[in-house]
Amino acid sequence: MSSTSQKHKDFVAEPMGEKPVMALAGIGDVLGKRLEEKGFDKAYVVLGQFLVLKKDEELFRDWLKDTCGANSKQQGDCYGCLKEWCDAFL
Amino acid sequence: MSLLSNKSAKEISDLLDEYGIKHGPVVDSTRNLYEKKLKEAMAKGKRPTSSPDKTFYREEEEEVTYVYTTPSRSDFAGERTTYMRSRPDWTEREQERSYSDYSRSKSEYSGKDMVDEPRMYDTPSTYRNSYVKSPPVKSDQKVPKTSSRLIPLWVQFVFFLAVAIFLYIIFSNMETNESLKGIV
Numbered sequence: 001m002s003s004t005s006q007k008h009k010d011f012v013a014e015p016m017g018e019k020p021v022m023a024l025a026g027i028g029d030v031l032g033k034r035l036e037e038k039g040f041d042k043a044y045v046v047l048g049q050f051l052v053l054k055k056d057e058e059l060f061r062d063w064l065k066d067t068c069g070a071n072s073k074q075q076g077d078c079y080g081c082l083k084e085w086c087d088a089f090l
Numbered sequence: 091m092s093l094l095s096n097k098s099a100k101e102i103s104d105l106l107d108e109y110g111i112k113h114g115p116v117v118d119s120t121r122n123l124y125e126k127k128l129k130e131a132m133a134k135g136k137r138p139t140s141s142p143d144k145t146f147y148r149e150e151e152e153e154v155t156y157v158y159t160t161p162s163r164s165d166f167a168g169e170r171t172t173y174m175r176s177r178p179d180w181t182e183r184e185q186e187r188s189y190s191d192y193s194r195s196k197s198e199y200s201g202k203d204m205v206d207e208p209r210m211y212d213t214p215s216t217y218r219n220s221y222v223k224s225p226p227v228k229s230d231q232k233v234p235k236t237s238s239r240l241i242p243l244w245v246q247f248v249f250f251l252a253v254a255i256f257l258y259i260i261f262s263n264m265e266t267n268e269s270l271k272g273i274v
Contacts, residue, residue, distance in 0.1 A: 049119055049120075052114050052115060052117060052119065052120055053114050053120060053123075054112075054113075054114040056112055056114070058112075059112070059113065059114070059123065062123055062126075062127070063120070063123045066122065066123060066126065
């Protein structure tokens with residue numbers, strides 16, 4: 001990814017703590033709502049899923065698409081965001 | 091035909107490995123995803139790690155694995171009318187073929203069609219599926235059920251006879267002498 005959004009930068013700048021799932025890059029209101037309905041109400045829960053999928057890009061993208069209907073860009077943004085966060089803090 | 095959802099997490103994990111799908115643990119939140127992936131892989135007709143030799147049959151759905159002990163494998167002449175039945179749905183299973191002795195299978199052939207014992211599979215190699223599954227003994231898993239064949243048994247039998255007769259005709263025409271003893 002050549003440039004990252006402000007949201008991405010904000011997210012990876014610090015430990016996520018209790019940030020809501022909407023704080024993830026690529027996840028807006030609509031997708032956030034869908035994720036919350038499925039039980040992924042906090043960013044760290046999605047992080048958990050990301051880790052359980054072994055941080056694999058394809059798996060995570062597929063999962064995100066199946067779970068909340070994210071399109072390719074949103075999948076990529078979210079994946080990149082979480083990956084970078086993990087690189088920094090995990 | 092058992093559903094993916096009835097399988098244990100370990101079985102799903104094994105299936106994913108067989109299809110070469112990279113995966114993490116099969117837990118509640120990931121199970122759906124992996125089942126989907128397996129379905130896609132099966133639908134594409136991807137072969138799990140079995141033989142490439144399937145000219146006639148395709149796997150519809152990857153399923154349970156079978157246990158077959160393998161005694162020594164003997165070579166057979168192609169033209170043999172004794173047709174030993176293996177498992178019924180050898181068309182769709184990845185498994186290991188066992189070659190036991192004829193005599194046992196001869197007598198048992200007519201009777202037991204769909205039995206879950208290791209059976210010998212004696213056909214010309216041209217159209218049999220040779221599955222190469224390396225571990226000789228997995229766990230004693232499920233039993234082959236009587237599911238549908240892609241090509242019915244009698245058709246295979248007739249085809250085999252046709253091939254045998256065809257070869258015999260060729261042989262007989264190759265030999266200029268009248269006596270054909272010692273050929274077959």
